[in-house]
Amino acid sequence: MRWLQRLLNRNRLEEQLDEELRFHIDRHVAELIAGGVPPTEARRRARLAIGGPEQVKESCRDARGTLWLENLWHDFRYGLRTLGQRRIFTSAAVLTLALGIGASTAIFSAVNRILIESLPYPDSRRIVAIWDARADGKRNFGTFAAFRGIQDRNQTLEAIAVTRPWQPTLTGNGEAERLEGQSVSADYLRVLGVAPVLGRDFTSDDDRLNGPRVAILSTSVWRQRFAGDPAVIGRQILLDNASYTVIGVMPPTFENVVAREAEVWRPLQYDPAIRPNSREWGHHLRTLARLRPGQTLARTGEDLEGIRRALSQTYSSGLPPRFQVLRLQDDLTSAIKPSLIAVLGAVLLVLAIACVNVTNLMLARGSQRKGEFAMRAALGAGRMRLIRQVLAENLLVALLGGAVGIASALAGVRILSVVAPRVLLLGGAVQVDSTALVFAIGATGIAGLLFGFVPAWHISGGDLLASIHQRSRSAIGSHQRTRRVLVVAEVAMALVLLVSAGLLLRSLQRLFAIDPGFDSSHLLTMQVQLSGRRFNQPELTNQFFTQVAEAVRHVPGVKAAGLTSQLPLSGDVDEYGVQLEPVPGRTTKGGYSSYRYAIMPGYLETLGITLRRGRLLDARDTASAPPSALVSESLARSAFGGQDPVGQRIRVGPASFTVVGVVGDVKQTSLAASQAEAVYVPSEQWLAFADHTMSLVVRAHGDAAKLAAPVKRAVSSVDANQPIVRVATMDSLLAQTASERRFALILFEAFAVAALMLAAIGVYGVLAGNVAERTREIGIRAALGATRADILAVVIRQGVTLAGIGAAIGVGGAAAVSRLLGGLLFGISPLDPITFAVVIALLVTVTAVASWIPAWRAVRVDPSITLRAE
Amino acid sequence: MKARSDLPQGALDLLILKIVALGAIHGYGIAQRLQQVSHDVVQVPQGSLYPALHRLENRGFLAADWQDTETGREAKFYRLTRKGRAQFDAEAASWQRLTEAVGLVLRLSTGGAE
Numbered sequence: 001m002r003w004l005q006r007l008l009n010r011n012r013l014e015e016q017l018d019e020e021l022r023f024h025i026d027r028h029v030a031e032l033i034a035g036g037v038p039p040t041e042a043r044r045r046a047r048l049a050i051g052g053p054e055q056v057k058e059s060c061r062d063a064r065g066t067l068w069l070e071n072l073w074h075d076f077r078y079g080l081r082t083l084g085q086r087r088i089f090t091s092a093a094v095l096t097l098a099l100g101i102g103a104s105t106a107i108f109s110a111v112n113r114i115l116i117e118s119l120p121y122p123d124s125r126r127i128v129a130i131w132d133a134r135a136d137g138k139r140n141f142g143t144f145a146a147f148r149g150i151q152d153r154n155q156t157l158e159a160i161a162v163t164r165p166w167q168p169t170l171t172g173n174g175e176a177e178r179l180e181g182q183s184v185s186a187d188y189l190r191v192l193g194v195a196p197v198l199g200r201d202f203t204s205d206d207d208r209l210n211g212p213r214v215a216i217l218s219t220s221v222w223r224q225r226f227a228g229d230p231a232v233i234g235r236q237i238l239l240d241n242a243s244y245t246v247i248g249v250m251p252p253t254f255e256n257v258v259a260r261e262a263e264v265w266r267p268l269q270y271d272p273a274i275r276p277n278s279r280e281w282g283h284h285l286r287t288l289a290r291l292r293p294g295q296t297l298a299r300t301g302e303d304l305e306g307i308r309r310a311l312s313q314t315y316s317s318g319l320p321p322r323f324q325v326l327r328l329q330d331d332l333t334s335a336i337k338p339s340l341i342a343v344l345g346a347v348l349l350v351l352a353i354a355c356v357n358v359t360n361l362m363l364a365r366g367s368q369r370k371g372e373f374a375m376r377a378a379l380g381a382g383r384m385r386l387i388r389q390v391l392a393e394n395l396l397v398a399l400l401g402g403a404v405g406i407a408s409a410l411a412g413v414r415i416l417s418v419v420a421p422r423v424l425l426l427g428g429a430v431q432v433d434s435t436a437l438v439f440a441i442g443a444t445g446i447a448g449l450l451f452g453f454v455p456a457w458h459i460s461g462g463d464l465l466a467s468i469h470q471r472s473r474s475a476i477g478s479h480q481r482t483r484r485v486l487v488v489a490e491v492a493m494a495l496v497l498l499v500s501a502g503l504l505l506r507s508l509q510r511l512f513a514i515d516p517g518f519d520s521s522h523l524l525t526m527q528v529q530l531s532g533r534r535f536n537q538p539e540l541t542n543q544f545f546t547q548v549a550e551a552v553r554h555v556p557g558v559k560a561a562g563l564t565s566q567l568p569l570s571g572d573v574d575e576y577g578v579q580l581e582p583v584p585g586r587t588t589k590g591g592y593s594s595y596r597y598a599i600m601p602g603y604l605e606t607l608g609i610t611l612r613r614g615r616l617l618d619a620r621d622t623a624s625a626p627p628s629a630l631v632s633e634s635l636a637r638s639a640f641g642g643q644d645p646v647g648q649r650i651r652v653g654p655a656s657f658t659v660v661g662v663v664g665d666v667k668q669t670s671l672a673a674s675q676a677e678a679v680y681v682p683s684e685q686w687l688a689f690a691d692h693t694m695s696l697v698v699r700a701h702g703d704a705a706k707l708a709a710p711v712k713r714a715v716s717s718v719d720a721n722q723p724i725v726r727v728a729t730m731d732s733l734l735a736q737t738a739s740e741r742r743f744a745l746i747l748f749e750a751f752a753v754a755a756l757m758l759a760a761i762g763v764y765g766v767l768a769g770n771v772a773e774r775t776r777e778i779g780i781r782a783a784l785g786a787t788r789a790d791i792l793a794v795v796i797r798q799g800v801t802l803a804g805i806g807a808a809i810g811v812g813g814a815a816a817v818s819r820l821l822g823g824l825l826f827g828i829s830p831l832d833p834i835t836f837a838v839v840i841a842l843l844v845t846v847t848a849v850a851s852w853i854p855a856w857r858a859v860r861v862d863p864s865i866t867l868r869a870e
Numbered sequence: 871m872k873a874r875s876d877l878p879q880g881a882l883d884l885l886i887l888k889i890v891a892l893g894a895i896h897g898y899g900i901a902q903r904l905q906q907v908s909h910d911v912v913q914v915p916q917g918s919l920y921p922a923l924h925r926l927e928n929r930g931f932l933a934a935d936w937q938d939t940e941t942g943r944e945a946k947f948y949r950l951t952r953k954g955r956a957q958f959d960a961e962a963a964s965w966q967r968l969t970e971a972v973g974l975v976l977r978l979s980t981g982g983a984e
Contacts, residue, residue, distance in 0.1 A: 016936075020897060020920070023897075024897055024920075026943075027898045049916050050916040052917070056916075056917050059920070059921035060921050062921070063921045063922075063924035063925040063928060
């Protein structure tokens with residue numbers, strides 16, 4: 001390769017170039033002398049004619065085509081040397097950049113996996129979720145009847161499946177363990193496009209009424225409980241005391257995005273003969289489908305609407321006003337998208353601030369190196385050559401920053417995986433994958449070019465010749481202008497982050513100021529699940545739970561204990577329609593959707609839920625006693641208006657009760673939730689103790705968490721075969737309901753503090769440079785009688801002015817951006833004036849402090865020395 | 871530093887190729903010849919001559935070797951390569967066409983004014 005030869009023969013080529021030009025000049029000189037020109041003048045003319053030998057040489061080297069490579073190498077070596085000489089500058093720039101790139105890469109890794117990457121299934125764009133739309137705009141779970149109708153008649157689906165949660169207890173093979181699982185219709189795994197790695201998938205033969213009891217296991221259960229033995233296929237296992245045949249094991253890589261915790265699957269086995277008012281009409285199934293290749297959401301929507309109309313000919317009620325079809329990806333991410341985008345936006349702001357800060361550092365250094373560059377220009381370096389040199393140096397900083405950034409991102413995602421709430425990450429672990437690496441490298445490159453070009457432009461511009469003799473006033477002026485603009489931008493971006501963090505902080509304060517309706521301190525909670533056929537007798541169930549409560553009350557340190565079918569703030573949602581029983585003279589309005597709590601005596605007292613009227617439920621309310629219920633204040637208000645509910649008759653789902661009391665409202669789903677209609681019924685009176693999963697609440701004298709072990713022992717002492725799950729203190733449940741907001745707050749706080757520091761450093765840098773350049777002026781001022789206070793004021797005013805302009809721009813930006821936080825805010829306007837005021841005050845104070853140091857340096861300028869120095 | 875040439879783009883390359891086509895010649899010779907032949911009309915800034923020579927050499931239109939001059943000192947002599955010859959023919963033809971066309975247009979406009 002000639003090109004390579006030229007590169008390798010560089011020295012010889014240089015000598016030849018030298019010789020060629022020398023020959024030219026010598027001949028010209030000789031000729032001029034022969035023409036009668038004096039030798040000195042001849043030599044001058046010859047050199048002039050050729051136009052500067054060094055510049056010509058540089059152009060010839062350029063023509064050689066290898067120059068850029070040689071220069072690149074030179075520039076990088078030179079860059080490394082200069083960076084090495086200025087360790088503080090280099091490490092400041094590299095660390096700032098690493099902060100920006102590291103943080104943004106870590107966040108990007110998390111967001112990318114959820115929002116951008118497709119689901120881990122073949123052709124995942126074809127997988128859709130189907131919901132029953134409700135008249136009020138919300139959506140409902142699907143029904144088996146609708147599923148069967150769609151399955152039989154659709155033209156656009158390759159496969160459709162329904163699934164519901166199933167929590168069987170695995171026994172007979174070590175300790176009893178409650179597993180998360182799913183009951184699924186036959187095509188569930190085919191909709192996802194995955195198949196067992198061992199054994200076989202479900203078939204329609206498995207999924208029929210009274211079909212065979214078969215199950216598919218996850219790899220982790222297979223490994224932990226069956227030692228990864230392939231002979232598990234065909235083996236009988238005990239789930240809820242019933243024998244199931246294992247027919248398959250899922251691959252270890254299988255990600256079940258609909259129910260990530262699920263470890264075991266069984267066929268749904270519903271009755272395909274749809275009868276009215278049967279469970280086949282209950283809204284409790286998640287419906288997933290796989291579109292046929294080439295089908296669109298719109299066409300599928302039309303297809304389903306046609307089916308719905310056809311079905312409504314046969315069935316008078318139970319069908320929704322329409323079906324809602326959306327991609328599974330959107331279905332899973334729509335709720336968390338705003339939070340993730342807000343966090344990503346915040347971290348990109350931090351990256352931008354970091355870049356601006358490094359650019360500022362570079363500019364500051366550039367003005368110190370003005371003389372060096374002027375000298376190099378005089379020695380033959382072209383403008384492009386100088387720009388390339390600066391670019392190379394700055395790219396080097398970017399590369400170092402990027403490398404450190406990626407390293408910290410690798411550590412960052414580990415932390416993220418731990419601290420981020422599961423809902424936000426959809427339960428998966430965050431990893432820096434190849435896409436994230438591309439992002440990091442791209443960010444590094446763009447950052448390098450960005451803060452490479454600005455200083456490069458400044459260094460190569462201006463009157464370089466003037467710079468040799470003295471520092472050019474005009475060039476320095478434009479430097480300062482650019483740096484001021486950058487600092488203003490930095491302050492503005494920092495303000496946006498600070499306002500966002502402030503609003504989140506105030507939201508969280510508001511949220512935790514809300515009364516959940518009970519005393520959450522010193523409360524321990526856990527779930528006890530009954531399994532086994534003997535508990536089909538309600539007396540045995542009642543006896544078991546009564547004994548559990550009694551045993552727990554005897555544990556030292558326990559103040560009170562109670563049991564409920566549904567625990568507030570635990571994620572349980574159990575709603576029933578409550579209706580007033582028709583009485584003469586009153587027409588019945590529609591039902592009131594209310595939380596239903598089947599409770600055992602002592603529950604309300606343990607939680608500290610207040611009685612407003614009438615009496616609480618107690619030991620009187622046995623299975624044989626007249627059915628009694630309590631209603632919450634909200635339900636009393638909405639259902640009975642001004643009337644006293646006590647003594648009134650209500651219907652709760654299938655059963656009738658007499659209201660005996662009114663209790664205070666309780667937050668069920670989260671502190672932010674406003675819905676508080678609730679009805680409390682005695683467990684014994686609810687369909688012959690139909691709730692086999694009860695939550696135990698224990699109020700402790702001291703630390704509730706410490707009671708976990710003795711309380712668990714007490715429960716096991718009643719029956720060791722009944723698993724205990726979900727052990728948590730109420731305080732931690734309370735914190736969890738706000739985990740998404742809290743996580744966003746932690747990130748925003750960290751980003752905002754970083755931004756504030758960077759902005760302060762930026763202000764400091766500009767002022768320090770400014771003071772250094774104005775030493776002479778300050779000296780003159782001092783000599784003319786300016787006091788220390790005057791000089792301090794001049795410098796600090798400059799800093800505060802910059803901050804003020806930045807803050808003004810930032811307020812506009814923050815007002816525009818804070819709306820995007822919408823869903824994360826609670827009980828506070830995105831334009832909350834207090835937050836804005838406090839943040840502006842904070843920012844101005846911090847910049848004033850940052851201005852103090854250069855201001856103090858200015859004060860200490862000794863006029864007699866500075867005036868003599870120049 | 872790029873010196874400005876009064877010649878149109880590409881013309882300098884064409885002139886260099888023509889001169890070199892007459893026989894092996896060194897850079898100074900080319901500069902002189904350009905001036906003589908064009909009766910001092912074409913002023914080639916010498917600063918752009920050498921970069922042009924090196925560029926043509928790199929593209930394989932010129933070959934160079936070191937030969938003794940009449941004064942006994944060694945100098946770099948440029949020769950036209952076969953590729954350079956073809957390039958020259960193509961360029962010269964296109965130049966001819968262009969100048970003829972431009973000439974035609976100019977005559978036409980003069981005729982129109984009469």
